[in-house]
Amino acid sequence: MNRRMVLRGAGGLVLALPWLETEARAQTVRKRFVTMFTSCGTHPRKWFPTGGETDFQLSTFLAPLEAVRQDIVILGGINMLSAMATQPGDGHQRAMKNLFTAVEGPGRIANGITIDQQVASVLNPPTKFRSIELGVQSRYNGDTVYERISYLGANQPLPPEDSPAAAFKRLFGNFTADPTMVDRLAVERRSILDFVQEDFRRLSPRLGGDDRKRVDAHLASLRAVETRLTTTTRAGCTAPAEPAALDHRNPANFPLVGKLQMDILAAALACDLVRVGSLMWSQGRSLLAHTHLGISELHHELSHQSLTDAAAADKIAKINLYYVNQFLHLVKALKGYQEGGGTLLDNTVVLWGNELGEGRAHSHVNVPFVLAGRGGGAIRTGRYLTFQGVGHGDLFVSLLRAFGSNATAFGNPAYCTGPLAGLVQ
């Protein structure tokens, strides 16, 4: 029988083996953070609940979340203030620059670090990967601004991996390798990659400003990769099943690819290979036809027709419901891993965001954010919290606090008033 991923330790505390024993002994909760993105806004009247903070009634679109209502927080009345500032880009593009950065920018792509990467900096975890970016047919034609939701900083987009097979190989690839071979390879890699780093260090001072920055960023990536590829510690957990070969770009496979990516992400978090992840469904201004739902029009086109056309509204409802069910799947996947006295979800915060509020109007107000998970007890769930048009930077400040930071602002501080009232304990 395979060794299970977690073993129950003294006092009921669940230990992950082998490298976190010290940390576990100190009773530190391993907190995780996931951002999830879907596109083209929603129909607010069919999205937001009615009723109060805890006795809320779920709406048509969010109805499937009844099954996990005690694990989620639905947020209303949050505006993407920075996206409304004057800056280049249409409604979708400005939103994509601002959604997870909360800062406007003069260029085509985002002008700051995204919240997932900021959380990774705060956590600075001893995991094999600093963060993992996954996508479900996120690539359309390589137009960066629409196809990225994670940035290390201004103009430093992190590309999502759209292939479940490649994601699996990257995360779990060496789980089946012979340990002796892995060790020998690590020695070789260290010799060669150290040598190459020296090449970079010799070249860098001979280059001018922007070129030097680019080469130095490359060197930083090389260093991180060297550490990862020469770490021979095997994860004390079982890898998920390797995904069968499939054409991950074929729209017909969209739901299957999505499910595989979510399961890989959950397993990687459970194995503590990584503590920060993002999942991007299609692109900003999604040009995907959800043929798997029997819809042949592009999501983006439908989003602009749907209030005037009952048939289009039905299709938009189908797409919204589909994504709500995917969020539900992710939440359940995280809930399926036991950890400590509870589940992996208890130690995780999932933030689901969309680049628009009401999709038809390119609205940046009342953006449909939903959270799941308690972040190791920092967030009290089972609530519908409404605000009066506060900036989404405030939400990110709250989340940073949930992860142990004492941040007072995130993104452009001009739009921040501090953490959201009552979200984080």
Place this chain on the structure above:
Amino acid sequence: MRGVLFAALVAGAGCVGAIGDRDATPPATVPPATSGTLPPPSTCRSSPGPAPLRRLTRVEYNNTVRELLGDGTQPANAFVAEDRELGFTNNAAALGVTEVLEEQMVLAAEALAARADPVRLLPCAPARIGDDACARLFIESFGRRAFRRPLDATELGRFAQLHAAGRQGADFARGVRWVIEAMLLSPHFLYRVELGAALTGWEMASRLSYLFWGSMPDEALLVAAAAEQLTTPGQVAVQARRLLADARARPVVARFHAEWLGLDLVDQIEKDRAVYKTFTTSLRPLMRTETERFLDFVVWDGPGDLATLLAGRFSFLNATLASFYGVGGPAGSTFQRTSVDATRRAGFLTHAGLLGVNAKPNQTSPVQRGKFVQEQLICTDLPPPPGNVEAILPEPSATATTRERFSQHSAVPACAGCHQLMDPIGLGFEHYDGVGRWRDTENGRAVDASGVIKGSDVDGPFVGAVALADRLAGSAAVRGCVVRQWFRFAHGRAETAEDACTLAKVGERFAAAKYDVRELLVALTQTDAFLYRGAR
């Protein structure tokens, strides 16, 4: 309300039924004319412009390792795809290296080094001349090709040490593998490193080979570099013509066309099958082949001129595609040159692939078709819609024509500023439905394909896309725009004010060659930007 689109909603004005952004920018006015027309040479000041450090793209990486190691496995296909800037995948500023990509490059280098054939690469036998001596000869010869220049003494010493470390406890071959792997990961391999204000012959050799072949210099170029025979414009032109005459130049020109015109999107065309009953996904590769074969033929086997690209009255069809178009054509699956109805089809603008890409799943799109002409062919820099508009696409109608449904754009001042540049051109394509088939009527009414060009040197009314193509074929703005597009592709960056002389000079030579694209390519090597390198 069905007829309304892009209705301007001034935030705060209490418009009913929609939430507008509060960042209401003022109604758009006509954008500044930045069309392709090139500046006259007399007004420019000589300057090479910026020369950013360029990383090999995936295609260039694949080509280079095939040349260097004889490895045709195309390992870079597994790398993160490039971001596009100005439509092109080789923009230096967008070719950063993230951890994911670095990891992919490390794994590729390991696999390439493991597969490398020592017999092919070793210039000596270690058993005959000794390990150290043979290692040194190998590092010299392989390094000169991998770094596309001779290694300096320090580098030779360092790689000799690496080889020695690699063979320790193993064999000579492992040392070779380590050296190959380290070189494939070195910035001197992955980037086209240019140091100093004056270009060296080696740097020029790489500029030429990557421009024309998307690959490393061949032995003739390296020999010319060593002999300092890549110094004068004439010497550079001789090499440019040699490289251009080689078959390896063809895929590079094809890649330029694919990126310039967005042909990758043909692979992703999706249509509402209830509206376009004859469309199937198996048509996508055929549509793409038609355009690729046409462009390829004109440049390499045909007259080579821009006017034929834009307005040539022939195409390449096979039986399936001809029957999709509803025209006569060759029998069988092989594509053949086919003449077309000269009143209905001209050049690539009327190909089903591009017409299908620049359309909606269930209807045509005068906006997209006009935008394509303005941005790709006239190089007009169109701003995005202002923040205060509500974009509502008019739904297809059983009675109204597309022209009627899109009339709102010209009626609403906030939209008209920009849309007067797009829609009136796009409406000239109304004889082609959303998948590019000819139609005489829409909803039982005769198609009106009259259009108007604005923002160019050939402004004015026209009727139909064939007339538009003929008009564009004689336009200075289009010719200048093609020069600009090639410049961006050739230099991996946007043109700047400093490039005025370079653009003017290419434009002059292009004109002198009667707009022969092959001569434009040679002309690109005869400019300040190509021959020189600015001080940092």
